[in-house]
Amino acid sequence: MxxxxxxxxxxxxxxxxxxxxxxxPGAVQPHGLLLIADPQTLTVVAGAGDIEGKLAPDWLGRSLSELLGIDVAQVLARAVAGPGGTVIGGVVAGYDVAFHRSGAYLLAELEPVDPxxxxxxxxxxxxxxxxxxxxxxxxxxxxxxxxxxxxxxxxxxxxxxxxxxxxxxxxxxxxxxxxxxxxxxxxxxxxxxxxxxxxxxxxxxxxxxxxxxxxxxxxxxxxxxxxxxxxxxxxxxxxxxxxxxxxxxxxxxxxxxxxxxxxxxxxxxxxxxxxxxxxxxxxxxxxxxxxxxxxxxxxxxxxxxESYRERLALRTEEDTLLPSLFDDERLERVLARRREDMRRMMGADGFAIIGDRIETTGFCPTDDKLRLLREWLGKREDAGVFSTRELGVEWPDARLLSPFTGVLAITLPQERLTLLWLRAEHVEEVEWAGNPHKAVKHDPNATLTPRSSFESWTQTVRGRARRWTLEQVEAAHRLRRMLREAGLLGELRRVNADLNRTSVDKDAALAQKDLLMREVDHRVQNSLQLVASFLMLQARAAGPGEVADQLQEARSRLSAVALVHRRLYRDDQIATIDLSRYLSELLDDMRASLGRDWGERLSAELAPVLIPTDRAVNVGLIAAELITNATKYAYSADHPGPIDIVLEQHRNKLRLIVADQGRGKQGDNVGFGSRMMSAVVQRIGGEVEYQDNQPGLRAVLTAPIEED
Incomplete structure (x- = not known):
């Protein structure tokens, strides 16, 4: 060779x-010629072979084109370089010519043409x-x-x-x-x-x-x-x-x-x-x-x-195994039932499942030896999937498993399972062209000499099993992922079963609690409605005047609280409510209580804002107070004017605007309502700013949506 x-x-x-x-090598074989030239000038600076006899006796220093009888520059410019940058130059004087670049030189190689x-x-x-x-x-x-x-x-x-x-x-x-x-x-x-x-x-x-x-x-x-x-x-x-x-x-x-x-x-x-x-x-x-x-x-x-056929066969086995892995049955029992299929899948001589107990099929070592192997595998960093055809090279105690030398293992620590495919030693008779291990006295300074004998020499190779293919090792990795997912799903099912039992008890308690809540809600609603009706009757009995106005304000505040209570009872979401829907219903109630003339002048533009329920009650009380103040101080009682209510959200804050087009701010009205509103604004960490609406007054409440 x-x-x-x-x-x-x-x-x-x-x-x-x-x-x-x-x-x-500094030389060429004698059947060819070599010319070395400067690539810029194409001047021949060196050569090898019988150049004098085949080309010219005065070749050194001459032009490469002149010696070969071709325009080398044109050949190099037109030709397409082949492998290694070689350019075929044609036939010259019975020789095939090829050009090569080598560092700072251009090489011209000449070989005899085949007639x-x-x-x-x-x-x-x-x-x-x-x-x-x-x-x-x-x-x-x-x-x-x-x-x-x-x-x-x-x-x-x-x-x-x-x-x-x-x-x-x-x-x-x-x-x-x-x-x-x-x-x-x-x-x-x-x-x-x-x-x-x-x-x-x-x-x-x-x-x-x-x-x-x-x-x-x-x-x-x-x-x-x-x-x-x-x-x-x-x-x-x-x-x-x-x-x-x-x-x-x-x-x-x-x-x-x-x-x-x-x-x-x-x-x-x-x-x-x-x-x-x-x-x-x-x-x-x-x-x-x-x-x-x-x-x-x-x-x-x-x-x-060949690889595709093997991969397809392994995938088919995996697909057959997959449905049973995700049943309600425990993973170890499923694998034990399919252990013979698992053995054949990898072409193993034996297969073992080591968990709470040991299940085997085919030819396997004793249980105590399998446990020793599992203990050794558990100490390795690559214990997830391990494969070898020469266990003796990896494990000092591999002789205990004799005659098994091939191991493909999957370890699942979470499931406390180890899957082992085993192959017995496969004694090979390797025929060499001469003994590759024949002793030769070693001398670092000695001249290298070639092997002189090519007589067939047979070597018996022991300690090896049939090789695990790349496709089988890849299948083991896929199988490990499947088993881990199946194990996690099984654990999830067990946890869900426990949770379901707990949930049944919890549902019963919640049903009882819901019944009590409904009863409490019914009574609270009746009480609030009774008080509101009483306040309305008192206002009518008092006739027009300051007392009636105060009673009407109290009824509005009470309506704001009752409205939140009704929404809590009606909605599934208890922790938060949509402030825009709440304010919209609050305005509907206020339109009814203020009368048709005022109700037609109330307009609202409300953006959806999710807000905790307790904060919604406070914002509702503030909105009711600001709207009431606008009806009292911006216009006369006989001439209702427009009142605009706007709700906006800016990042983590809300902004409520109540604007009128009336008289503007007329001094400081510090009554019970104003003191109550100041306390509520302070409670929610907000502030109210009064601005000139040109004409009228613009009250702006700014407050965090969530409590800081």
Whole structure:
């Protein structure tokens, strides 16, 4: 495989491998040429390869356009840059030309043209047919198998492998197509150290890589002052000597690789090996990169379809369980009744519910061991949902649960419940291409050497269970939320039942209280009506004069109190009333008592204001007093005039205005009514201001709606 794809012993200094500057080798492979130029003047300042024999003996210092026989500036201006900023420059003297930017330099890379290259129409037809074949595959494995066949047909290499990176960054050959004479690496694993980090980064940046022959003399960059130029985007850059030796150890004569990049990450490689030297032209590599892009999209589609099917199955199980969780039955009993469904839902070997008692199904450890596991889970910060396939790595006492090593757990502290799905140890026979753990004497100063043996080596892996899928862990989180909601609802039902019992007793007491209140109200209303009638009779008996006026004022004040009492009895809201409705009814009563002439001259504009009941009584008394004063002092008794009443709200205060168009203020009238009104205004924290209404008097009461 390419760039040390499958080599280097696992216990060498792997950080040294990661630091190897493979992107600045200072040389190129001999099948191509490299020209390094100043991007402003296009003057060639350095190069590598047989430039003298292929282009010109006096190449250094000449114009790049002159050497290549093309207008480089025009090519760069018109062309659309490809991956990595590469610009294809066409064919020059039997070479494919590509331009790259590298720091302060412009690089021109020349590779031999393939004389047997397919035509564009033939290539597009083949790509379309192959892509359709990819779409028709039903599974990811079948897709990879078809991809191995397609890439071998495209490249002509003896052995083509689809190599996937696993979660631990180790490699795994998932599919292979090969010549009968070539060794098979199908289903073999390769350690993560076989491909260093910087090599993986280059695989994402450069999607294709070819080594036409492993036996070659690197062609250094000349002059040597330029041998540190970054050649990351150059396909012909020289290969690490360690990797070349690695390929020789495998018996490989040539290799190539095509990256499979999924969502910007390196999913795997198409790894190609040939027993003899073999070159892949830039045209073939371009087709391979396009085909790898289609393969990546199909891999994404297959993985998403598989994930969707699993998620749908889990959702179906959840939907089946959901209605029973929200019945009146206790949560623990519902789960115990459905425990076998819960076990199958997660594909577990055993399932346990640990609450007031322990309920199990399938294969489970003894109750005392399950309680030990629950106690350990309760001490963890991630105890809400916990999952592992290697319990021994997480819990020192995991041997007590043997043979169970896989645990998926949901902990519900409020309900004092723990749900456990258990999987038994799954012994794996992992086949490696050579022993990845073979001891090598470690010397930090030693020269790195490649792995020399690729004979199949089988490793028995113990202590692991089948992996919990991401969809199963997500389902566990959803299930925990459902169970918590069901538990809270159950607790709410129990509290409501207690409240209902209390409410029944309270309703009975309230009914008795309501009966008494109605009786009291009836008697109070009768008493107030009796007193009002008595005052009216006394006023008539006294005849016109001061005594009758005072009796009439007393009756008005009494009406204000009685009106609030009637509203309290009629409305459901006792604490507050609408002051505008109260004043409107008070004015209706005053119109009746003052007579038709005065009643027609009273006009009101009242905004709705919610006010505490006791304060409404006080405002009503003040309003009645101000209106009475206006009828007494603003006009003569025989000539009623207009009186306007306005109620407004400004933020947390009310404003009551009683305005007339009469004589205006005539001295200070300090009688019983005025003294009473002053006391009431002071009680509610308000103030009354008298203003000139031009003509007449404007009395303005301002007071807080709520008591401070």
């Amino acid at each position: 390419a760039a040390r794809e499958m080599g280097a012993a696992a216990d060498l200094d792997l950080t040294a491998c990661d630091r190897e500057p493979i992107h600045i 047997d290259a397919r035509g564009a129409a033939e290539t597009l037809g083949w790509l379309d047919a192959t892509a359709n074949g990819f779409e028709r595959t039903a599974t990811l494995k079948a897709l990879c198998e078809r991809a191995a066949i397609a890439f071998r047909a495209l490249t002509g290499f003896d052995r083509v492998m689809v190599y996937r990176f696993l979660d631990d960054e180790a490699g795994y050959v998932v599919a292979e197509d090969r010549d009968a004479s070539a060794d098979s690496f199908l289903n073999h694993h390769f350690p993560a150290s076989d491909i260093p980090r910087q090599a993986r980064a280059l695989y994402v940046r450069n999607r294709t890589r070819v080594i036409p022959t492993i036996i070659y003399d690197p062609q250094p960059i000349r002059p040597t002052a330029f041998n540190n130029v970054d050649l990351s985007d150059v396909a012909i850059r020289s290969v690490s000597p360690i990797h070349l030796q690695y390929l020789r150890n495998m018996g490989v004569g040539a290799s190539a690789s095509i990256s499979i990049v999924k969502d910007g990450m390196l999913w795997g490689l198409i790894a190609c090996h040939h027993h003899a030297p073999r070159h892949l032209s830039r045209d073939v590599r371009t087709v391979a990169a396009a085909l790898a892009g289609g393969l990546s999209r199909q891999i994404t589609a297959k993985e998403e379809a």
